[in-house]
Amino acid sequence: MERKIRVLAAKPGLDGHDRGIKVLAHALMEAEMEVIYTGLRQTPEQIVNAAIQEDVDVICLSSLSGAHDYLFPEVMNLLKEKEAGNVLVLGGGVIPKRDIPALKEAGIAEVFGPGTSTSDIVLYIKKHVDG
Amino acid sequence: MLGERKRWEEEVLSQRRFAPRKTEWGDPIKPLYTPDDIAGLDYLSEIGFPGEYPYVRGIHPDMYLGRAWTMRQYSGFATAEECNERYKFLLKTGQTGLSVAFDLPTQIGYNSDHPLGKGEVGKAGVAVDSLEDMETIFQGIPLDKVSTSMTINAPAAILLAMYIAVAEKQGVHSKALRGTTQNDILKEYTVRGTYIFPPKPAVRLIADMFAYCHENVPQWNTISVAGYHMREAGCSAVQEVAFTFANAIAYIEAGLKAGLKIDEFAPRMSFLFDTHNKFFEEVAKYRAARRVWAETMRNRFGAKNPKSTMLRYHTQTAGVSLTAQQPENNIVRVAFQALAAVLGGPQSLAACSFDEALALPTEKAVRLSLRTQQLILEETGVTDTVDPLGGSYYVEYLTKEMVKKIKALISKIDDMGGAIAATESGYIQKEIEESARRFQKEVESQEKVVVGVNKYKIEEDSELDTDIFSFNPEVEQLQKAKLGRLREKRDNHAVASALSAVRKAASGNENLVPRFLDAVKVYATVGEICDVLRDVFGEYDQLKTI
Numbered sequence: 001m002e003r004k005i006r007v008l009a010a011k012p013g014l015d016g017h018d019r020g021i022k023v024l025a026h027a028l029m030e031a032e033m034e035v036i037y038t039g040l041r042q043t044p045e046q047i048v049n050a051a052i053q054e055d056v057d058v059i060c061l062s063s064l065s066g067a068h069d070y071l072f073p074e075v076m077n078l079l080k081e082k083e084a085g086n087v088l089v090l091g092g093g094v095i096p097k098r099d100i101p102a103l104k105e106a107g108i109a110e111v112f113g114p115g116t117s118t119s120d121i122v123l124y125i126k127k128h129v130d131g
Numbered sequence: 132m133l134g135e136r137k138r139w140e141e142e143v144l145s146q147r148r149f150a151p152r153k154t155e156w157g158d159p160i161k162p163l164y165t166p167d168d169i170a171g172l173d174y175l176s177e178i179g180f181p182g183e184y185p186y187v188r189g190i191h192p193d194m195y196l197g198r199a200w201t202m203r204q205y206s207g208f209a210t211a212e213e214c215n216e217r218y219k220f221l222l223k224t225g226q227t228g229l230s231v232a233f234d235l236p237t238q239i240g241y242n243s244d245h246p247l248g249k250g251e252v253g254k255a256g257v258a259v260d261s262l263e264d265m266e267t268i269f270q271g272i273p274l275d276k277v278s279t280s281m282t283i284n285a286p287a288a289i290l291l292a293m294y295i296a297v298a299e300k301q302g303v304h305s306k307a308l309r310g311t312t313q314n315d316i317l318k319e320y321t322v323r324g325t326y327i328f329p330p331k332p333a334v335r336l337i338a339d340m341f342a343y344c345h346e347n348v349p350q351w352n353t354i355s356v357a358g359y360h361m362r363e364a365g366c367s368a369v370q371e372v373a374f375t376f377a378n379a380i381a382y383i384e385a386g387l388k389a390g391l392k393i394d395e396f397a398p399r400m401s402f403l404f405d406t407h408n409k410f411f412e413e414v415a416k417y418r419a420a421r422r423v424w425a426e427t428m429r430n431r432f433g434a435k436n437p438k439s440t441m442l443r444y445h446t447q448t449a450g451v452s453l454t455a456q457q458p459e460n461n462i463v464r465v466a467f468q469a470l471a472a473v474l475g476g477p478q479s480l481a482a483c484s485f486d487e488a489l490a491l492p493t494e495k496a497v498r499l500s501l502r503t504q505q506l507i508l509e510e511t512g513v514t515d516t517v518d519p520l521g522g523s524y525y526v527e528y529l530t531k532e533m534v535k536k537i538k539a540l541i542s543k544i545d546d547m548g549g550a551i552a553a554t555e556s557g558y559i560q561k562e563i564e565e566s567a568r569r570f571q572k573e574v575e576s577q578e579k580v581v582v583g584v585n586k587y588k589i590e591e592d593s594e595l596d597t598d599i600f601s602f603n604p605e606v607e608q609l610q611k612a613k614l615g616r617l618r619e620k621r622d623n624h625a626v627a628s629a630l631s632a633v634r635k636a637a638s639g640n641e642n643l644v645p646r647f648l649d650a651v652k653v654y655a656t657v658g659e660i661c662d663v664l665r666d667v668f669g670e671y672d673q674l675k676t677i
Contacts, residue, residue, distance in 0.1 A: 013235070013247075013249075013250060013251055014235035014236065014238075014239055014241075014247060014248065014251050014324075014325075015235065015251075015324070016235075016319070016322075016323050016324015016325055017324070018322075018324065018364075019322075019363070019364045019365055019451075019564075019567050022564055022567070022676075022677055023564075023567050023568055023571045025677050026564075026568050026677065027571070035677075037675060037677050039673050039675050040324050040673055041239075041247065041324075041673075043246065043247060065235055065251060065254055065255050066251075066254040066255065066490070066491065066602060067250035067251045067254055069250070069602075070249060070250030071249075071250050074250075094487075094488065094489070094490060096489055096490045096599045097489075098599065113455050113488075114453075114454065114455040114488045115454050115455050115456050115488075115581070115584045117574075117575050117585075118571060118575065119575060
């Protein structure tokens with residue numbers, strides 16, 4: 001049987017806005033992916049540990065509090081440290097366009113802002129992960 | 132009349148082709164409303180006059196003829212110094228309503244040097260670690276001359292204690308203090324996320340505040356029960372009001388259980404709602420909400436004081452409706468929502484800023500949304516008479532229907548054991564998530580149009596031309612250094628003994644607010660006090676509904 005794409009849907013930091021990540025998690029499940037949702041208030045360490053433990057192909061990080069500039073790159077650093085740098089990491093939330101180059105530099109593959117269609121994210125993941 | 136309407140429908144209207152419409156909560160909307168649709172409605176008992184029970188047309192007899200609503204824009208500043216500067220400026224321009232947004236570590240009871248707060252310090256608002264920060268925020272601002280709204284929930288009683296302590300140092304008695312603490316914990320578990328303790332001890336803290344403020348801070352709005360965040364998270368207008376009132380009922384029951392009488396604390400309860408896109412439904416929502424609240428307070432809780440039965444509320448336009456695509460369109464969205472809000476009859480209003488889907492708003496964008504409110508007040512004439520949409524067949528019909536739906540949903544939650552039980556079981560969370568998913572599907576299938584997002588799109592977005600708010604990256608370091616200095620210079624023995632008094636009160640039934648007041652006066656930090664409470668009360672572990 002073909003292995004399903006495994007995704008960790010994560011809320012780093014203290015931000016409590018979880019409407020987006022939950023809607024996305026459901027859309028990914030409907031697209032036949034396995035989704036693990038971390039819940040709120042996760043440190044980068046907790047997210048990376050969960051990603052390794054669950055052997056995920058993708059991490060979706062969501063933040064709307066403005067802390068993405070610290071939290072997203074920190075997740076990337078820890079993934080590299082633990083030799084899990086091959087995981088596809090996507091970012092979402094309220095993220096100004098001018099912050100995106102630095103996030104991509106840090107290794108975030110793509111950033112999906114407000115108004116993104118969940119089907120675009122599904123397509124992106126399917127294209128970039130070999131199932 | 133009914134016969135004539137049937138004739139018109141069958142002979143005239145039926146010639147036309149159009150898609151049926153429905154309300155946001157899924158009921159069909161007729162193509163036309165006539166007197167038949169409100170035939171059974173008794174004007175005197177079910178609508179009445181403004182300023183009189185059941186307040187459908189407004190809680191004041193003259194509404195905005197006498198005094199405009201308060202225009203209270205929500206805004207956060209990273210440091211206590213910046214806050215202070217801003218408030219002094221506002222006071223100079225004649226504004227007396229201040230609003231404090233706290234950063235997330237403060238809202239969740241962590242000091243600025245807590246590892247979980249990394250990257251969040253000073254971002255969503257100001258960082259307050261100790262009384263020192265609060266003294267800076269209000270330095271030179273006479274607290275008997277202003278009213279201050281604080282968006283703080285789990286540690287609300289601690290921040291209020293700090294406010295009282297600052298006032299005392301100014302020589303202002305707590306009885307002269309005016310303002311609001313949001314202090315509405317139940318919606319934090321379901322949607323907003325800044326919970327600390329489990330529901331029962333958290334609700335006890337609220338009851339402690341009701342009792343303390345009744346005696347000592349009688350002009351303070353002890354709570355602002357909020358539907359705003361649930362609506363933003365996806366629920367419908369009917370669910371917004373019903374879930375909010377169910378939460379309010381839980382707080383009232385806690386107050387009564389603590390030995391208070393309904394009219395001792397109900398007059399100081401206030402509310403916060405979200406004003407969304409569907410214009411007439413939003414206006415009707417507020418008219419219906421006033422009636423349901425008035426009837427609940429009189430019939431269910433036996434309130435005698437008319438103030439206990441008046442729904443006093445603040446509303447903000449729907450942040451969630453703002454788009455990152457073609458952000459200038461948001462200026463228009465906000466204007467329509469603000470107009471609906473005013474026609475609904477609020478006591479205060481915050482209009483969102485058009486750049487909020489991109490980042491925190493810039494000063495210029497905040498000013499534009501304030502001007503939007505001023506245009507409505509000064510130029511449109513909608514405030515020239517009270518409740519101008521009253522009597523519209525459609526609005527009265529919607530009002531009547533919403534009253535029924537809201538009451539039915541409140542009873543359903545009662546049957547589940549009330550709002551605390553419905554939160555613990557995940558019912559409210561699941562309902563909200565379900566609505567959010569349905570909305571997303573409707574947008575993606577284009578059944579619902581979002582202008583500029585799934586229709587009328589353009590290739591180039593103007594975001595890069597829009598000035599965007601910037602954070603000061605040094606705030607976190609500055610705040611940590613300040614905290615380090617505080618720990619060295621304060622009387623640490625006094626702190627330890629104040630904290631053990633907090634522990635003792637938390638373990639028993641003693642009102643905690645006086646203990647918080649003692650602790651903050653010796654500069655115990657928000658994080659230290661919350662750690663003691665975490666130890667006694669435990670911590671809430673979020674219920675994962677997916």
